[in-house]
Amino acid sequence: MESWVSMPKVELHAHLNGSIRDSTLLELARGLGEKGAIVFSEVEQVILKRDRSLKEVFRLFDLIHILTTDQSTVTRITKEVVEDFASENVVYLELRTTPKNNDSIGMTKHSYMEAVIKGLRAVTTVDVDFGCHEMESDASDVCIGSPRKKIYIRLLLSIDRRESTASAMETVKLAMEMKELGVVGIDLSGHPLVGEWITFLPALQFAREQGLSITVHCGE
């Protein structure tokens, strides 16, 4: 087991909101429970349950999004997720996440992604290279004579199968704007029984034309 942890690894399929520490989810749920927004004991059971069906997995994601979709929490979970992968010696991480609007707190897809980038910049346990040159410095590669650990991160923006054609297109345009910040592709994900492929075709075709890579979930 020890040798698996120390082995350098490449992680190509991590969903940001699917990679959060249980301890963080429970802390966030406890906070919302104290405000009376949720019943903590019910949510705790859902978070700690193992061996979930597909239906239960997507119910959990809806719950996680209630707990995490504000700017400061998105920044926090991004930082923690990167630090957790780095602690397992992941050296290259493709992190995918669905940019979200949340009118009630003034969150746009753009500000959601700004919060993600802020989380990448906030990582302290390892040097982060996300293709943003201002981050790179010769000095950061060496710390008191020994090389600092480094993790390379590239981002994929996900389109949820519940979205409309216009919303999917907005995500692709955002990915184009963020190419200099390590965004390399578009992911189509979400509940496999929801939506129609045709809804997303214009956005995926546009992404291809713009040189973005594409990955799609199907039939899991």
Ligand SMILES: CNc1ncnc2c1ncn2[C@@H]1O[C@H](COP(=O)(O)O)[C@@H](O)[C@H]1O
């Ligand atoms: C069975 N495997 C899967 N199949 C399809 N979509 C999945 C998935 N696992 C995760 N997601 C997608 O990722 C979102 C959570 O992360 P983000 O909010 O984007 O960071 C889920 O809501 C779902 O849309």
